[in-house]
Amino acid sequence: MAKLRTGELTTHVQQLAAGAVGRSSGALSGDDEPPVVVLVHGLLTDSLASYYFTLGPALSAAGIDTVMYDLRGHGRTERPPTGYQLEHFVEDLDQLLDALGEHRPVHLVGNSFGGTVAAGFAAWHPHRTATLTMIESEPPVAAWSGHIRDGLAHARRELVRDEAIDWIKERHGAHTARLSRNAGRILATTTLADDVPAGRLIDDDLSALRCPLLAVFGGASGLSAQVPELEAKVERCRTVVLPDQGHSVLVEQPARTRDLVLDWVREHHARRAEAWAGAVG
Template sequence: MAKIRTGDITTHVQRLPAGAAGGTAPEGEAPVVVFVHGLLTDSLASYYFTLGPAFSAAGVDVVMYDLRGHGRTDRPRTGYQLEAFVEDLAYLLDGLEEERPVHLVGNSFGGTVAAAFAAWHPERAASVTMIESEPPVAAWTGHMAEGLAHARRELVRDEAIDWIAEQHGAHTARLSRGAGRILASTTLAEDIPSGRVIDDDLSAIRCPLLAVFGDESGLSAQVPELEAKLPDCRTVVLPRQGHSVLVEQPTRTRDLVLDWVRAHHVPGRRAAAVAGAAR
């Protein structure tokens, strides 16, 4: 476990070097993958039980970290605009002295952070994978405002937590109660919808992008738009899946993303800009 100062907070980060999880270290320079988790009920731990160790065993340098307000990272009361999450990641890579362009893999809100990072720090992004995510355009802010307002109302109600426990189990209920505490003690619900966005034409995302969806979640409706607007884009829609693709289909997701990373790994590349210059 390590903690690194990232601007105004301290961020919890875990690294799994290539080959550390039981595989063999690759010959030459390994790709580096940064896993970005989802909002409120999530943390870097989700990648320990899905993709992280498998990627390390396959010869990838793995970085996993807790977003601000989550897990073992600091939880300030304010400062949860999207650009704050992006700058945390830029500072984290500086602190890790990581000069290679990174492959960003984000689940749900983590995919939005990954896409925003690629848009605002293009020299540092080798590729993006969004798993059940939306790019950070204006429409996304409306979706987030509605969802976060509903969560803030409901997750402080014992009746709502009891219903979650009955439908989804005690573990999910505990995570939901924790999410309610985050929303009650911070300005996250107001900040995220008020943050910076990118143009609707997605032209700011210049690196290759893989988007993975479940066919039952509704987010797969983005497929035609993503394919039309992004010149190097692949979309995959998994049948009979909702929003929990990462948890319910970890092997399929691992294979898709690992193949994508390998196909877009360029050994020897270094970020063009001096670390931190873009901030």
């Protein structure tokens, strides 16, 4: 683990080199430069730890360079009092890649709000993006802005109440309650709840998303209602809906999510390699 200066922040990052965790069967060949995947976590109760215990080691073992990092205000990354518009999160990622000396187009995997950040990055930095995977997420369009505004306003009211934390502890356990209490502190000490919904958006027609998109949803979460629109508006789009699964796809279905991401990255890495070979051949 390391901390790197990324513009105005010090960002906590964890890198797992291809094969560093132990080579798995079906790993990508070591003859060519491996692909790089960047994992972007969700808002408030999340950090890079959610990937460290799910996808990160498996991707490394499969021959993929893997980058995990804590978003601004989260985990071990600095928590400024202001500056939480979506474009700040996107610029943080761009500057992190610069600090890492990363020249390869990256395969972005974002969970929940992390998928929204990844979609913003793909839209505004297409030359740095190989593919985009959104897990239980929405692209940063006007409808998303309204949804996140309402959700953050509710969280800001409730997560500072002891009664609410006790309710979470009774139903979801002490660990979730601790995460929720910390989320309340973030909301109480920063402008995040006001900034995130007020950030930069992309057009509703999703024309800014030009890279291949894999969108994974839980069938019971409600976000899967986006499937027809995504398939209609994004030219290179694949959607997967996991039946009877709620919002916590990454945590509750790590093996299935891992297989989907691995197959997606392998497929598109192979296509890029073939295209490059044809261009120089």
